[in-house]
Amino acid sequence: MADRSHRGQRRALLGAAAALAASPRAFAQRGYPERAITLVVPFAPGGIADLTARLVARAMGASLDQSIVVDNRPSAGGIVATTAVVNAAPDGYTLLLMSNANAVSASLFRKLPYDVTRDLAPVGTLGFFDLVLCADSASRFRTLPDLLAWARANPGKLNVGTIAIGSTQHLAAELFKTRAGIDALIVPYKGTPAVLTALRAGEIDVAFEILGPTLPQIAGGALRPLAVSAARRNRVLPTVPTVQEAGVADYDVASWKALAAPGGTPRPGVARLNAAIRESLSAPSVLQRLLEMGVRPQPGTPEELAILLASEIRRWRDVIRAARIEPQ
Numbered sequence: 001m002a003d004r005s006h007r008g009q010r011r012a013l014l015g016a017a018a019a020l021a022a023s024p025r026a027f028a029q030r031g032y033p034e035r036a037i038t039l040v041v042p043f044a045p046g047g048i049a050d051l052t053a054r055l056v057a058r059a060m061g062a063s064l065d066q067s068i069v070v071d072n073r074p075s076a077g078g079i080v081a082t083t084a085v086v087n088a089a090p091d092g093y094t095l096l097l098m099s100n101a102n103a104v105s106a107s108l109f110r111k112l113p114y115d116v117t118r119d120l121a122p123v124g125t126l127g128f129f130d131l132v133l134c135a136d137s138a139s140r141f142r143t144l145p146d147l148l149a150w151a152r153a154n155p156g157k158l159n160v161g162t163i164a165i166g167s168t169q170h171l172a173a174e175l176f177k178t179r180a181g182i183d184a185l186i187v188p189y190k191g192t193p194a195v196l197t198a199l200r201a202g203e204i205d206v207a208f209e210i211l212g213p214t215l216p217q218i219a220g221g222a223l224r225p226l227a228v229s230a231a232r233r234n235r236v237l238p239t240v241p242t243v244q245e246a247g248v249a250d251y252d253v254a255s256w257k258a259l260a261a262p263g264g265t266p267r268p269g270v271a272r273l274n275a276a277i278r279e280s281l282s283a284p285s286v287l288q289r290l291l292e293m294g295v296r297p298q299p300g301t302p303e304e305l306a307i308l309l310a311s312e313i314r315r316w317r318d319v320i321r322a323a324r325i326e327p328q
Helices: 002-021 024-030 048-064 076-086 100-108 144-153 168-180 192-201 211-219 267-281 284-292 302-322
Strands: 037-041 068-072 094-099 120-136 158-162 184-188 206-210 223-228 254-262 295-297
Touching: 037 048, 037 076, 048 068, 048 094, 048 120, 048 254, 048 267, 048 284, 076 094, 076 100, 076 120, 076 254, 094 100, 094 120, 100 168, 100 302, 120 168, 120 192, 120 211, 120 267, 120 302, 144 158, 144 223, 158 168, 158 192, 168 184, 168 206, 168 302, 192 206, 192 211, 192 223, 206 211, 211 223, 254 267, 254 302, 267 284, 284 295
Parallel strands: 037 068, 037 094, 158 184, 158 206
Antiparallel strands: 094 254, 120 206, 120 223, 120 254, 120 295
């Protein structure tokens, strides 16, 4: 019994030491960061999210004078990566590449091992990823008004391709149906290559996809962009109208990426990281590369990220309910 009591006291002392080490005063005294930082990315290597994370991580590492190591932990809804960060010490040395998938997961899953608004400390946004509604270059649809007119004259016949159910692309298509007032069939595929292959083969009429992966085929003339999803035109496709401009009111959708730390991370550490984000996104080489990938760089404050996350949770909860998607 005495030995068990001793172990309990030791754990308590270790916990107190960890809390002290992560205190604001400790951050100020030790000159954070003193060692490498791990950025946990809930996406597989090679995709646009991973490339964005690595680009910004390199620039932030230079700003912080410490390396930032990317740790890829892909899973549905980003649950594995988010859980790892939530359970990490709140000392500023473990970060999460947060995205709108975290907002969607709050309603898409019946039970999560964390509360994303309570158990993470927002650091700041990195950028926004517009979606594009595109057709094959040989399609009958030359503009979004053409598509809307045909869909309204032929209810239930328009096929819209997206990636998996519950993805930003899928929910963007569901919201598009509602806002446009059309009856269309949304066809989910396993991934972006499958969606684009189906579009080129005529299996689907149009597709909603993140702009970046479609740019090579758009530039090559294989795909025809009908509209971009955000409220403003994308600088990479300045002649392509927004969905709103093309006649669908109150439609503004973009994927986004941000950084978060474990809940309880002291504000001086969060502020240091936020400053590094801002410095990194102001570098001309980083800006240029992000724009080439179809990303809109947009740093923000921790408070702005908290507001964005809360609003996105509400927005996608309503879309999921309207689409009658059963939580997993």
